[in-house]
Amino acid sequence: MLPGRRNRENPGQTILRNAVTIMKNKRLWGGRFDRKPAQAAEAFSNSLDVDRRLAKYDCAGSIAHAKMLEHVGLLNETEAKKMVTGLSGIKTELENETFVFKPSDEDIHTAVERRLYEKIGDLAGKLHTGRSRNDQITLDERLYVRDLVGQLDTKIQDFQKALLGWTKKYPLLVMPAFTHLQHSQPILFGHWVLAYLEMFQRDRDRLSDALVRVNISPLGAGAGGGSSLPLKPEYTAKLLGFPKIFANSLDAVSDRDFLVEVLSDLALISVHLSRICEEMVLWSSSEFAYLNIAPVYCTGSSALPQKKNPDIPELIRGKTGTVFGGLISLLTTLKGLPLSYNRDLQEDKAPFFAAADTVLNSLEILASVIHNTRVNTLSVEKSADTGYLDAFDLAEFLVKKGMPFRKAHGIVGEVVKHAEGMKKRLCDLSLPQLEQFSKLFDGKAKEVLSAKNSVRNRKTAGSTNPKLVTDQIRKWSRSLEK
DSSP: OOTTTGGGSOHHHHHHHHHHHHHHTTOSSGGGOSSOOOHHHHHHHOOHHHHGGGHHHHHHHHHHHHHHHHHTTSSOHHHHHHHHHHHHHHHHHHHTTOOOOOTTOOSHHHHHHHHHHHHHGGGGGGTTTTOOHHHHHHHHHHHHHHHHHHHHHHHHHHHHHHHHHHHHHSTTOEEEEEETTEEEEEEEHHHHHHHHHHHHHHHHHHHHHHHHHHOEEOTTOTTTTOOSSOOOHHHHHHHTTOSEEOSOHHHHHHOOHHHHHHHHHHHHHHHHHHHHHHHHHHHTSTTTOOEEEOGGGOBOOSSOTTOOBOHHHHHHHHHHHHHHHHHHHHHHHHTTOOSSOOGGGGGGHHHHHHHHHHHHHHHHHHHHHHHTEEEOHHHHHHHHTSSOTTHHHHHHHHHHTTOOHHHHHHHHHHHHHHHHHHTOOGGGSOHHHHHTTOTTOOGGGGGGOSHHHHHHTOOSTTSOOHHHHHHHHHHHHHHHHO
């Protein structure tokens, strides 16, 4: 090259030549450096194995960005059409799993742009105009999380339907409720199921609410300080279905609060899954014998021939740690980061993806387990008739007669102790035996005793009264069938 030749290039030619050189070296950033990274450093920082699941979102964001560049005059119509066609072809290759990744692809952005060079030549160098991997990756993540929330909502709804099926099979089955894992009061089995329906509905509501903060487009924030080019972030946001754009470019590229929020929701879903799995494990034991889980969802013992182990609920209970760990990992990654983007944020994806996969898979498999689990009604009903579950009803009988509850509590405690000594249920005591403890007991006292009478006598909103439970089941049926 003759002396001064470089100075006679116009800026556009220089930029394009540098871009081509960089891409020949398989880098998006190589102009500043005169040598390749150390092999160990390159291997250590490569993220393709993790972020390749964002491929279709990266293509979608790039297509929207290319259309915006045409809209503001930074690409002409022919260039934009060629670029969009190339990106659409890459998206198809990725979806069909015919896309060939190369060792030099350090992340999904590099892989897509490298392939675009192969398809459309030097024009690919214009795709990154006005864009940085900083705003590109958070866009990809937001698009992914938006889809994830929809998948989670569907999976939770399917799980709720499985639970609702239990209420329809066993509408009037009476069981003991527990506090401190001790018998407390009689309830309907359906009432127990409805408690979990409420729990998982809160999970759906939280995810829906989180979408408000997920649904903000960061594209246009660039590396963190914005751009001097006539970009229109609102245009790409509209193309991608985002109702809002970022308000601060520094915050836009460094914000991962939306990941923390959804991961927190995933952690709560895991808590709820673990709680019902804990009960299923307990209730399928011979000590309870409430549930009979289908053998296809159980395993045996390598040593004990008689064993039928509830492995699926146990595994879901155990996998809760993966989700909790992901949340702690992400919070720890974020806690010390100065504004704006830092490479630490590469570590946000692996724990989040692991947590999302765990919850999606757990919801699906547990719904199948519930569909194939039989409730042993005889064991449940027998259990509801032991443990003096109707003692509270007997105390409230005395309260209705005008006795202070604290005094009634003490008297019925004495009655229970007496019945226990005689090895009798409360409903087996005669009226004279009850009258020994209080003259307020009369013939109607016997009407509040027994588990079935107890649930029928409940009146308060949200209680286990059979009519109220039936009404709730109908409400849930209408809601989940929509």
